[in-house]
Amino acid sequence: MAARLLLRSAFRAATTCLYLLCDSDVCLRLALFCVTSGIPTDEEQATGLEKVILKATKEGKDPYSMLKPKEYAGTKADPHLVPSVTNKRIVGCEEDNTAVIWFWLHEGEAQRCPSCGSHYKLVPHELPH
Amino acid sequence: MAHQAHAYHMVDPSPWPLTGAISALLMTSGLATWWHYKTTTLLFLGTTLLLLTMFQWWRDIIRESTFQGHHSTPVQKGLRYGMVLFITSEVFFFIGFFWAFYHSSLAPAIELGGLWPPTGITPLDPFEVPLLNTAVLLASGVTVTWAHHTIMEGARKPALQSLTLTVLLGLYFTALQAMEYYEAPFTLADGVYGCTFFVATGFHGLHVIIGTTFLMVCLLRHTHYHFTSNHHFGFEAGAWYWHFVDVVWLFLYISIYWWGS
Numbered sequence: 001m002a003a004r005l006l007l008r009s010a011f012r013a014a015t016t017c018l019y020l021l022c023d024s025d026v027c028l029r030l031a032l033f034c035v036t037s038g039i040p041t042d043e044e045q046a047t048g049l050e051k052v053i054l055k056a057t058k059e060g061k062d063p064y065s066m067l068k069p070k071e072y073a074g075t076k077a078d079p080h081l082v083p084s085v086t087n088k089r090i091v092g093c094e095e096d097n098t099a100v101i102w103f104w105l106h107e108g109e110a111q112r113c114p115s116c117g118s119h120y121k122l123v124p125h126e127l128p129h
Numbered sequence: 130m131a132h133q134a135h136a137y138h139m140v141d142p143s144p145w146p147l148t149g150a151i152s153a154l155l156m157t158s159g160l161a162t163w164w165h166y167k168t169t170t171l172l173f174l175g176t177t178l179l180l181l182t183m184f185q186w187w188r189d190i191i192r193e194s195t196f197q198g199h200h201s202t203p204v205q206k207g208l209r210y211g212m213v214l215f216i217t218s219e220v221f222f223f224i225g226f227f228w229a230f231y232h233s234s235l236a237p238a239i240e241l242g243g244l245w246p247p248t249g250i251t252p253l254d255p256f257e258v259p260l261l262n263t264a265v266l267l268a269s270g271v272t273v274t275w276a277h278h279t280i281m282e283g284a285r286k287p288a289l290q291s292l293t294l295t296v297l298l299g300l301y302f303t304a305l306q307a308m309e310y311y312e313a314p315f316t317l318a319d320g321v322y323g324c325t326f327f328v329a330t331g332f333h334g335l336h337v338i339i340g341t342t343f344l345m346v347c348l349l350r351h352t353h354y355h356f357t358s359n360h361h362f363g364f365e366a367g368a369w370y371w372h373f374v375d376v377v378w379l380f381l382y383i384s385i386y387w388w389g390s
Contacts, residue, residue, distance in 0.1 A: 038286060049199055129132060
């Protein structure tokens with residue numbers, strides 16, 4: 001009788017241990033989850049201007065002119081392309097001058113720097129709003 | 130969102146710079162009236178206004194950044210420069226007090242007995258509580274770096290643990306230092322030794338309290354999911370400030386506690 005009770009409790013203990021072993025896999029995955037996540041990423045949580053810039057950067061665009069302007073030859077065939085949100089923009093030419101030559105660039109045909117003659121052309125620039 | 134063609138943040142008009150300036154005026158005049166006329170009204174008003182200003186100004190910055198997304202990369206870069214320059218200014222602030230200490234201790238006046246520590250001063254044993262304080266701050270430097278890495282890796286719970294531990298170590302330092310101040314055999318009034326000791330370590334202790342508060346705010350923000358794994362400059366600024374506090378202590382320990390004993 002005592003032996004049967006002992007066997008029964010031993011069996012119960014053994015099966016509980018087995019259940020615990022199965023649960024430990026879940027416990028391990030849960031622990032890993034806690035240890036490697038829980039903090040949001042910019043992807044998930046960025047908002048406002050930060051989110052707009054993040055999305056645009058992923059698409060390879062630069063709507064807020066955060067990057068250096070692209071390099072152009074400045075010739076008639078390859079003029080400097082100047083983005084603008086309106087129909088004119090001030091340009092400061094540093095190409096072949098000892099000083100910076102400032103002038104208004106208007107939309108339409110490419111203009112030339114009054115000092116060194118580099119070509120500049122206004123292009124419309126889209127803002128995300 | 131404002132119609133702008135740049136990535137910078139043109140801040141909305143705010144009353145907090147004005148209230149901050151008013152509190153500075155009230156606190157300085159308050160100190161004068163406290164010392165000369167024994168009334169603390171102005172000082173109390175100024176301090177309250179300062180605390181309100183700090184709370185509301187920084188709350189607005191958190192609103193603008195975390196909740197409105199105004200802190201783009203160039204804006205963050207500006208904030209980084211700002212924090213570095215501020216900490217640099219604080220370094221120069223402490224250089225002044227170290228200058229004062231070395232001026233008086235390298236060539237001790239005849240009135241002090243021509244030696245350092247001056248006659249009659251029993252300095253604190255640098256290998257007792259001051260050494261423990263050094264260990265506490267160095268450990269807190271490790272835990273705050275640990276916290277930074279866990280945030281970058283996106284692990285929320287370890288970040289909570291390491292940041293909490295850093296705050297606890299900071300509080301432990303303050304408690305130990307307060308006890309040392311109470312038990313010290315010399316006071317602020319004990320000549321140039323007492324003056325250089327308590328002014329230098331006192332301002333350092335104030336900076337520890339400021340740093341601990343900064344980290345507590347970071348901990349609170351972290352529990353509210355403000356930080357992302359990539360964008361958490363508030364925390365980085367707090368960590369930089371904490372490392373600065375740690376480095377100042379190391380200089381204090383070597384110069385005043387150890388060499389000066």
